[in-house]
Amino acid sequence: xxxxxxTPSHQVTQxxxxxxxxxxxxxxxxxxxxxxxxxxQKVEFLVSFYNNEISEKSEIFDDxxxxxxxxxxxxxxxxxxxxxxxxxxxxxxxxxxxxxxEKLFFGSGTQLSVL
Amino acid sequence: SQQGEEDPQALSIQEGExxxxxxxxxxxxxxxxxxxxxxxxxxxxLILIRSNxxxxxxxxxxxxxxxxxxxxxxxxxxxxAADTASYFCATDNWDSGAGSYQLTFGKGTKxxxxx
Numbered sequence: 001x002x003x004x005x006x007t008p009s010h011q012v013t014q015x016x017x018x019x020x021x022x023x024x025x026x027x028x029x030x031x032x033x034x035x036x037x038x039x040x041q042k043v044e045f046l047v048s049f050y051n052n053e054i055s056e057k058s059e060i061f062d063d064x065x066x067x068x069x070x071x072x073x074x075x076x077x078x079x080x081x082x083x084x085x086x087x088x089x090x091x092x093x094x095x096x097x098x099x100x101x102e103k104l105f106f107g108s109g110t111q112l113s114v115l
Numbered sequence: 116s117q118q119g120e121e122d123p124q125a126l127s128i129q130e131g132e133x134x135x136x137x138x139x140x141x142x143x144x145x146x147x148x149x150x151x152x153x154x155x156x157x158x159x160x161l162i163l164i165r166s167n168x169x170x171x172x173x174x175x176x177x178x179x180x181x182x183x184x185x186x187x188x189x190x191x192x193x194x195x196a197a198d199t200a201s202y203f204c205a206t207d208n209w210d211s212g213a214g215s216y217q218l219t220f221g222k223g224t225k226x227x228x229x230x
Contacts, residue, residue, distance in 0.1 A: 004157070033217070043158065043203060043220035056217055091157055102207075103148060104218060106157035
């Protein structure tokens with residue numbers, strides 16, 4: 001079964017450094033998302049992306065965050081200058097459509113630790 | 116904002132027993148979804164129930180939806196040790212005008228099934 005893959009599985013960085021989290025969505029999917037989860041608690045929406053542009057973002061997704069689809073397969077989340085509170089598990093997800101009744105397919109996540 | 120809130124936060128049962136988890140939300144929805152998360156892994160879609168449906172079954176899963184009470188329940192019958200995981204409800208927020216879509220997750224119920 002096709003799946004969403006994320007790399008790396010763990011990322012440790014120093015506060016103030018830039019990190020790029022990488023995702024390969026399911027190949028025929030057109031809608032992409034980033035979520036994060038702090039300490040295995042609530043799963044928080046960050047951003048959705050379609051047709052090479054952001055379609056929606058949350059208040060968490062401030063100017064330090066950016067997303068990009070650099071080629072036909074990768075979808076990246078960049079955090080420009082990491083803060084301690086950015087430590088979380090970051091999940092990429094994709095879906096083959098948008099709108100009601102769409103289910104999301106999630107990757108296994110990247111655990112980001114900011115020291 | 117819409118928000119699924121599950122209860123209980125944690126549930127521990129014996130193998131073979133039924134497990135019931137509840138979810139409440141605040142605003143009107145198009146659909147409600149349940150996801151499962153194994154420890155340290157991504158979320159896996161279990162079942163989707165539309166706002167005009169009251170009950171849905173999938174294998175050992177039974178989901179109910181009461182839109183008047185803004186609540187849903189997930190019942191797992193004849194539980195197995197392999198059902199041990201966290202379970203999240205998610206409400207959709209589909210804006211057809213803006214073409215944007217996101218799921219809003221709750222904090223989850225951590226289910227432990229003891230062999």
